[in-house]
Amino acid sequence: MASDLLERIKKLIIDGRLPPGAPLPTERELTELLGTGRTCVREALKALQAMGIVEIRHGYGTYVGPMTMAPVVDGLVFRTVAGHHRGEDSLLQLLELREAVEAGLAPRLAGQVREADLAELDAIVARMEDETLAGPVRTETDRAFHAALCRGLDNPLLDAVPEAYWHAFRQVRAGLTQQAADPRAVCARHREIVSAVRAGDTARTEKAIRDHFCDIRTRLRLEYRFAR
Numbered sequence: 001m002a003s004d005l006l007e008r009i010k011k012l013i014i015d016g017r018l019p020p021g022a023p024l025p026t027e028r029e030l031t032e033l034l035g036t037g038r039t040c041v042r043e044a045l046k047a048l049q050a051m052g053i054v055e056i057r058h059g060y061g062t063y064v065g066p067m068t069m070a071p072v073v074d075g076l077v078f079r080t081v082a083g084h085h086r087g088e089d090s091l092l093q094l095l096e097l098r099e100a101v102e103a104g105l106a107p108r109l110a111g112q113v114r115e116a117d118l119a120e121l122d123a124i125v126a127r128m129e130d131e132t133l134a135g136p137v138r139t140e141t142d143r144a145f146h147a148a149l150c151r152g153l154d155n156p157l158l159d160a161v162p163e164a165y166w167h168a169f170r171q172v173r174a175g176l177t178q179q180a181a182d183p184r185a186v187c188a189r190h191r192e193i194v195s196a197v198r199a200g201d202t203a204r205t206e207k208a209i210r211d212h213f214c215d216i217r218t219r220l221r222l223e224y225r226f227a228r
Helices: 002-015 027-034 038-050 070-085 090-104 115-131 139-151 156-175 183-199 202-227
Strands: 054-057 061-064
Touching: 002 027, 002 038, 027 038, 038 054, 070 090, 070 156, 090 139, 090 156, 090 202, 115 139, 115 183, 139 156, 139 183, 183 202
Parallel strands: none
Antiparallel strands: 054 061
8 A cells, every 4th residue: 555655646746747846735635636544645755755756845845856866876885885794795796787887888988978078088087197106096086087988978867876886985995905906007997998989989988998897896806705
C-alpha cells in the first residue's frame, strides 16, 4: 500500500507535467484525491522528500523537488564506502563504472569539445605539470580535468558517477596505502586525452581514456591485494 501511494503521487507529478518548485495539492487535498488517510499521505511525502522528489516547506506546503542526482550519488557513495570497510573492492567497482561512462563518451568527445573547454583542459594539464615539481598531482586538479572534459556535452546526468567516485575516494583514501603514481605519467596521460579530443579521433580518444583508467585500476587492485 505504501509503495502504491508513492507511485500514485509520482504519477500526479508526471501527468501534471509539474516542474521543480511547482506546488503540490495540500495534504487534505491529496487525502481526498487518493482516497487514503492523512497519516499515510504524510509518510509518503516524507519518503518522497528523502528521494529528492518532493520538498516539504513547513508552514508553506509541499513542492516538486529539484530533481537532482544527489540521492543517486549518495547511494553510490554509501554502497562503496560500506563495501570498502567490509573488505570488498567496491571502490574498484565504482572506478570501472566511471571508466565505462567516460570511455563510452569518446565518439561525442572527439572533435566536439568546445574550444573554450579545450583551453581550460590545456590550463589544467599545465597546472598538473607545475604540481609535479613539488610532488604528486593533486586530487582536486585531476577532478577538475574530468569535469571540464565532459562539461561541453551539456548532460547533468554525466556528473553523477564521477561525483560519487570522488566523494567515496575522499572517505576511504586514509585507509589506502596510496600506491604512488608517476606524476609525469599522470600528466602525459591527461595531455594525450586532450590531444586526441582536439584531433577529433574517436579511437584514439577512447584508447587515451582507457589507458588513463588502466593505470588507476592497476594501483587500486594492488591496494586491495595488499589489504587481504
